[in-house]
Amino acid sequence: MKRYRIFLLLLICLPLVQLNFAQTPNATASALPRLVRFGGSVKDVSGNPLPGVAGITFALYSEPTGGAPLWQETQNVTADDNGRYTALLGATRPEGLPAELFTSEQARWVGVQVQGQPEQPRVLLVSAPYALKAGDAETVGGLPPSAFVLAELPARGPATASGPGAVAAGSRDVAKGTTDVTTTGGTANYLPLFTGASTILDSVVYQTGTGGTAKIGINTTAPTSTLAVQGTGTFSSSTSNGVNGASSASNESGVFGSNSATSGASNGVYGISSSPSGSGTVGVNSSSSGHGVFGKAEGTGSGATGVYGTATSSSTSGPTYGIYGTTASGSTGSAGVYGTAPNSSAMQTYGVWGTSASVAEYGVGVAGTSTALSNNAGYGGAAGVWGDAGTGISYGVIGTADGTPAIWALNDAADTVTAALIAVNGSTTPGALAFLASGFIEGGYCQIDNTGDLTCTGTVAPSVRTSEGREVKLYGVASSENWFEDFGSGQLSGGSVQIALDPAFVSTVNTGEAYHVFLTPRGECEGLYVGATTASGFEVRELHHGTSNVSFDYRIVAKRLGYENVRLEDVTQHMNKLRQRQAQMRARGVGSRISTAPVSAAPEATLKMTPSPQE
Numbered sequence: 001m002k003r004y005r006i007f008l009l010l011l012i013c014l015p016l017v018q019l020n021f022a023q024t025p026n027a028t029a030s031a032l033p034r035l036v037r038f039g040g041s042v043k044d045v046s047g048n049p050l051p052g053v054a055g056i057t058f059a060l061y062s063e064p065t066g067g068a069p070l071w072q073e074t075q076n077v078t079a080d081d082n083g084r085y086t087a088l089l090g091a092t093r094p095e096g097l098p099a100e101l102f103t104s105e106q107a108r109w110v111g112v113q114v115q116g117q118p119e120q121p122r123v124l125l126v127s128a129p130y131a132l133k134a135g136d137a138e139t140v141g142g143l144p145p146s147a148f149v150l151a152e153l154p155a156r157g158p159a160t161a162s163g164p165g166a167v168a169a170g171s172r173d174v175a176k177g178t179t180d181v182t183t184t185g186g187t188a189n190y191l192p193l194f195t196g197a198s199t200i201l202d203s204v205v206y207q208t209g210t211g212g213t214a215k216i217g218i219n220t221t222a223p224t225s226t227l228a229v230q231g232t233g234t235f236s237s238s239t240s241n242g243v244n245g246a247s248s249a250s251n252e253s254g255v256f257g258s259n260s261a262t263s264g265a266s267n268g269v270y271g272i273s274s275s276p277s278g279s280g281t282v283g284v285n286s287s288s289s290g291h292g293v294f295g296k297a298e299g300t301g302s303g304a305t306g307v308y309g310t311a312t313s314s315s316t317s318g319p320t321y322g323i324y325g326t327t328a329s330g331s332t333g334s335a336g337v338y339g340t341a342p343n344s345s346a347m348q349t350y351g352v353w354g355t356s357a358s359v360a361e362y363g364v365g366v367a368g369t370s371t372a373l374s375n376n377a378g379y380g381g382a383a384g385v386w387g388d389a390g391t392g393i394s395y396g397v398i399g400t401a402d403g404t405p406a407i408w409a410l411n412d413a414a415d416t417v418t419a420a421l422i423a424v425n426g427s428t429t430p431g432a433l434a435f436l437a438s439g440f441i442e443g444g445y446c447q448i449d450n451t452g453d454l455t456c457t458g459t460v461a462p463s464v465r466t467s468e469g470r471e472v473k474l475y476g477v478a479s480s481e482n483w484f485e486d487f488g489s490g491q492l493s494g495g496s497v498q499i500a501l502d503p504a505f506v507s508t509v510n511t512g513e514a515y516h517v518f519l520t521p522r523g524e525c526e527g528l529y530v531g532a533t534t535a536s537g538f539e540v541r542e543l544h545h546g547t548s549n550v551s552f553d554y555r556i557v558a559k560r561l562g563y564e565n566v567r568l569e570d571v572t573q574h575m576n577k578l579r580q581r582q583a584q585m586r587a588r589g590v591g592s593r594i595s596t597a598p599v600s601a602a603p604e605a606t607l608k609m610t611p612s613p614q615e
Contacts, residue, residue, distance in 0.1 A: 033096065034090055034095065034096030034097040034098070034099060035088040035089065035090045035091060035096050035097065036088070036089040036090065036097060036125075037086065037087075037088055037089075038058065038086070038087050038088070038089050038110065039084070039085065039086045039087070040084075040085060040112065041079065041082065041083040041084045041085065042054050042077075042079045042083045042085060042114070043083050049079070049081070049082050049083025049084075050079065050083055051079050051080060051081050051082075051083060052078070052079060053076050053077070053078050053079075054076070054077055054079060054085075054114060054115070055074060055075075055076055055114070055115035056074070056075060056076075056077055056087070056112060056113065056114055056115070057072060057073070057074045057112075057113045057115070057119075058072065058073055058074075058075065058087070058089055058110060058111070058112060059071065059072035059110070059111040059113070059119070060072070060089075060097075060101060060108050060109070060110060060111075061108070061109045061110075061111055061122060062106055062107075062108065062109075063109065064109050064122050064124070065122070069111065070101060070108075071097065071098060071101060072111075073089070073090070073092045073093065074092070074115075075087055075091065075092060089110075107124060107125070108124075108125045109122035109123060109124055109125065110122060110123045110125060180198065181194075181198045181199065181200055183199065183200040183201070186200070186201070186202050187202050189206055189207055189208060189221075190202040190203060190205065190206055190207075191203045191205040191206070191207060204218055204219050205217070205218055206218075206220065206221050206223070208221075208223060214226075215227075215228065216228070217229075217230070218230065225270075269281060281293065293307065295307030295308075307323065309321070309322035309323035310322045323337060324336075325337035325338075337352065339351035339352035339353075352366065353365075354366030354384070354385070355384070356382065356384075363382045363383075364382070364383050364384075364385075364386040365383070365384045365385060366384065366385045366386070367385075367386045367387075367388075368385075368386070368387045368388070368396070368397070369387070369388045369389070369396075370388070370389040370390055370394040370395075370396075372390030373388055373390060374388050374389060374390050374396075376388075376426055385397070409421040423435040423448070425449070425450045427450060429450075430449075430450070430451050431449045431450070431451065431453070431574075432449055432450045433447050433448070433449050433450075434448050434449060434450050435447065435448040436578075438578075438582065444457055444458065445457055445578060446458065455571070459473075459475050459476070460475070460476040461473040461474060461475045461476065462474050462476075480567055480568050481559065481563075481566065481567050482559060482560040482563035482564075482566055483557050483558070483559060483560065484505070484508055484509045484557075484558055484559075484560050485555060485556060485557045485558075486501070486502060486505045486555075486556050487553070487554070487555050487556075488502075488553070488554055488556075489551065489552065489553050489554070490540060490551070490552055490554065491549060491550070491551040491552070492525075492528075492540065492541075492542060492548060492549050492550050492551075492552070493549060494547050494549070495541060495542040495545065495546045495547040495548060496531070496539065496540065496541045496542070497539070497540050498537060498538075498539050499537050499538055499539070499540060499554065500536060500537040501536055501537050501538075501556070506535070506536065507561075508560065508561055509558035509559060509560060509561055510558065510559050510560075510561050510564050511534075511535040511536070511558055512535055513558070513559050513564055515533070515556060515557060515558035515559070516556065516557045516558075517530045517533070517538055517554055517555070517556050518554065518555040518556075518557075519540060519552055519553075519554050520552060520553045520554070521550050521551075521552045522550060522551040522552055522553065523548075523550040523551065524548075524550070525542055525543075525546060525548045525550040526542050526543040526544040526546040526548070527542065527543035527544075527546075528540055528541070528542060528543065528550075528552055529541055529543060538556075540552065540554070
């Protein structure tokens with residue numbers, strides 16, 4: 001993949017963009033060509049221009065750093081031989097740039113990001129794009145003046161002689177269908193409620209403050225947010241709800257929340273429970289399809305979330321959950337929590353993302369267990385993903401793939417003891433497997449046990465590159481016993497010499513047992529032989545009582561310490577157990593192909609909000 005670096009050469013050039021509104025009575029600013037010319041160049045990390053097509057995402061921000069983009073789009077730009085390109089921001093959308101981006105007296109910054117690379121430092125827009133504000137000259141709040149012409153209303157009282165439709169002195173216009181009402185008195189800050197055609201009493205809706213600081217409370221006179229609902233009714237204290245919604249219609253919601261805010265931590269539905277065992281939001285669905293809770297995020301800014309859950313409890317008496325999901329369905333593909341990520345060109349999208357901010361031991365971002373915890377469930381440490389399985393044919397984590405790695409481990413630690421992949425068997429039985437690699441070829445496997453023994457049914461063959469550039473295998477020599485060997489050189493002096501063994505080599509073998517020495521002379525002589533041997537060395541002599549000073553090479557082979565009596569160890573029983581285990585896996589479908597994915601498509605939901613009587 002090519003890597004790109006963007007060097008901004010031309011900030012903003014907009015003199016060719018004509019900012020005129022049509023002058024017809026009912027016209028809006030839709031004819032305004034809301035496009036901003038933007039230029040730059042594409043270069044690689046060495047500063048060399050890269051001509052051709054490159055995918056670039058442009059975004060507008062209200063701050064030079066941080067914050068979510070106010071607007072963004074992705075274009076394929078074509079650079080010339082010097083890497084220079086020109087793009088029209090807004091060209092990918094029929095309406096171009098939104099007019100409201102430049103109608104406020106706030107600066108705007110452009111962020112540029114080449115596909116697969118971080119966003120470059122933002123660039124401040126010059127004054128030309130703010131000419132879009134001129135589009136308001138022929139409008140009132142973005143609407144034509146005709147939109148504010150009042151409809152003709154009937155007058156109360158008789159018309160005067162000044163003409164039809166005139167209003168009698170002291171009277172005022174009112175809408176059709178209005179009725180005079182009476183009230184016996186109300187309570188301050190409560191919204192009124194019609195209890196009859198002409199009577200009003202207090203409702204349960206209470207308001208504090210006015211304008212932007214107003215807060216509405218339902219069944220509470222102390223609202224702490226814009227809308228606070230205090231649950232009441234026949235619910236018991238152990239299952240009380242802040243908001244209780246129910247719907248019997250086939251395609252409606254018991255509780256429907258919507259928020260059109262474009263910035264900030266706004267929420268469609270936000271629930272809080274102060275009960276020791278209560279829930280902020282609970283969704284239950286008893287129909288044959290649909291969802292208990294459905295969350296959907298359509299925002300284009302970073303951090304947009306369909307369903308967001310967090311648990312801040314510091315209790316140590318029991319678990320708490322940000323999001324808790326369970327399913328009792330036995331159908332294939334059922335899930336307590338299900339997440340998908342769209343097919344996107346973005347490099348980092350996640351169906352389910354889990355993170356743990358716990359500094360305590362065993363903090364886990366995503367945890368998965370089978371029907372029962374294993375005896376090792378408390379062993380380990382903090383983890384991004386933790387999987388645990390109890391007894392039987394079950395697995396803590398399973399990875400499957402077609403033509404790609406099923407499990408990929410990466411570690412860029414600078415030390416030499418931190419591994420990318422660790423396999424541990426906690427059994428105290430020697431020979432217990434820590435790692436097993438096997439295929440569907442009968443009897444083909446390679447294993448490492450808890451004593452560190454590596455056993456393979458195939459060959460142990462390192463590959464090396466030859467001088468001709470070919471890759472070839474070199475095969476290890478196998479033996480019926482555990483031998484270690486060492487090599488060295490020596491030289492006779494008057495027909496004999498005493499050779500001392502390397503102390504480090506001696507510490508790994510048992511030289512108290514018989515060992516073997518093989519000699520190769522380096523010159524003309526009567527021949528060489530091994531004389532007396534000891535645990536620390538051996539003597540070399542020349543045949544026929546020779547007295548030469550010839551040099552020679554030697555090879556010594558001794559039995560590995562602790563393995564002196566092991567010879568052609570029988571592993572028949574062990575291999576039979578491995579084959580039995582593989583047969584059990586195949587019988588349960590583990591390791592075999594499945595015809596379709598557990599869930600073929602993401603669940604769909606069409607939510608309908610019941611109109612209020614005023615609508």
